Amino acid sequence: MTTDDSSTPVTSNPDSERARISQRVGAIQPSATLAVDATAKALKAAGRPVIGFGAGEPDFPTPQHIVDAAIEAAQDPSTHRYSATGGLPELRSALAEAFSSTTGLEIEPAQVLVTNGGKQAVFQTFATLLDPGDEVLLPAPYWTTYPEAIRQAGAVEVPVLAGADQGYIPTVDQLEEARTERTRVLVLCSPSNPTGAVLTPEQVAEIGRWALEHGIWVVTDEIYHALTYEGMPFTSVLKAVPELAETTVLLGGVAKSFAMTGWRVGWMVGPADVIKAAGNLQSHLTSHVNNIAQRAALAALTGPSEPVEQMREAFDRRRRLIVEKLSAVPGFTVPTPTGAFYVFPDVSGALGREIRGKKVTTSTELATVILEEAEVAAVPGEAFGAPGHLRFSYALADDDIVEGIDRVAALLSE
Known part of the structure; x- marks a missing residue:
């Protein structure tokens, strides 16, 4: 507190000295x-x-059998209480089994973290892997949330633009041109939001081997994996290049394939130490995902595929x-x-x-x-x-x- 010439107290206003918002x-x-x-x-x-x-x-x-599972869960008193931050054990086990099938690797439940939708998985992954000054190779066109999440981690996105003339898919030459000594992560999204482009198995393998050669982490968003057409297969980067298992995080959720956007269940799958660290962050951020939604997600994963x-x-x-x-x-x-x-x-x-x-x-x-x-x-x-x-x-x-x-x-x- 200061005084003016008339000795009237003047209270300093913090908002006059800095912006109200960080x-x-x-x-x-x-x-x-x-x-x-x-x-x-x-x-x-x-x-x-x-x-x-x-x-x-x-x-x-949302398919009726999933809704029915949620109704049953809501009537179960065990869902009315806190549960483990990482997710319900049965859901983590089901996810580990599903990813073991799509990757050909042995995925353990400890390598799975259930999140409040895919966006939380994206933010936590970048927060866990990145330090200020790190660079992230971001193929463009890209989903709007990626750059914001990268910046919140203090890192810098490096867009790598692939136009319509190349099917919106970047080449290894383009990625190599953008790589620097600060490159830490490469983001993949196939099938792609916003373009609908799907990497062929050969393209996935070529990009994956390049990332492995240069010691670059791969963050791969696979939330649209069940939605491909014209006989185009979905190929997980870990299926194509299993040697990337220790430097890859897979992201996904139930929103798109199961028509469950409002249920807010996503996941991270990766090395156990990364998943443990991200779980520590989530324990302070949101704790666990709604138990009823988790039980619905379990029904989605294990129920009929029709x-x-x-x-x-x-x-x-x-x-x-x-x-x-x-x-x-x-x-x-x-x-x-x-x-x-x-x-x-x-x-x-x-x-x-x-x-x-x-x-x-x-x-x-x-x-x-x-x-x-x-x-x-x-x-x-x-x-x-x-x-x-x-x-x-x-x-x-x-x-x-x-x-x-x-x-x-x-x-x-x-």
Whole structure:
């Protein structure tokens, strides 16, 4: 406390001396995909006939046997209490068994950590592996959360852009050019959000061997592993290069394949020491995942596979439909995705013009015009490190796909 010339006490104001929000948190950008989805839902609530292609969320209900398992769990008093931070033992065992099957390695339950959705798995993995100044090779287009999570760990993302001309898949030569002595981690996401691209077994092996040669950790997001099409196989990097077992963390969750986005169950799978350290972090951050949701996830993993296959077949039909419709939009170049439920057209041919009196020079401006004039919501490529593109999710009804893309085509044909 100080005084002025009249001896009146003056209390210092901490907010006048520094920002109210920390630099670390203040630098975080909101999720572009969730922002687009929220805008679309707000407009629909206001009575506008908006069709939203923004959110990566299946439009199917969670399969009934999973819901039934959750109801049964809710009535079991044992689920009403704290449980182990790492996850219910039976769920960790089921996950260890599943990953032993997909990787060909012997995965132990101690190598599994159950998290509150896939995003917590992403944040905890980077927090566990990275120190300030470390660099992360991030193939672009990339999911919007990766760079934010990397920065929160004090590290630096190094985007490696692969365009439509190479199927949105980076080459080893590109990765090598971006590598420095500070490179610590390589991120893989196959099938990809936002592009729907899937690495072939040969590409996975080539990239994996390169990472092994240079002592680089691999963080591989496999949440869309069950959603591939046209006979394209999913290949885990540990199946292709088992020698990476001590320097790889696999990420996933029940959200996409089982239509369980709201249940918030994800996981990390990796070396036991990494999983233990991440579990220590989680013990202070959120403790364990909701027990009822964990029991539902167990039912998803161990129950019948027919509902998952039925959803995959529906996504495949919608995939072919939206590619056909988007390919007819003036200025759009549309690579055919073979996984996930996204299509990522290059829209540079639709830029540099006026649309209903509005100058459109970027994909962000194009997305804004499409939303305002055609009442269709898509996510601009800038959010994914790939300007000149738009992401359309086809996790919505066939009729909405047809109506929405027809609106875009009509607008850009004027």
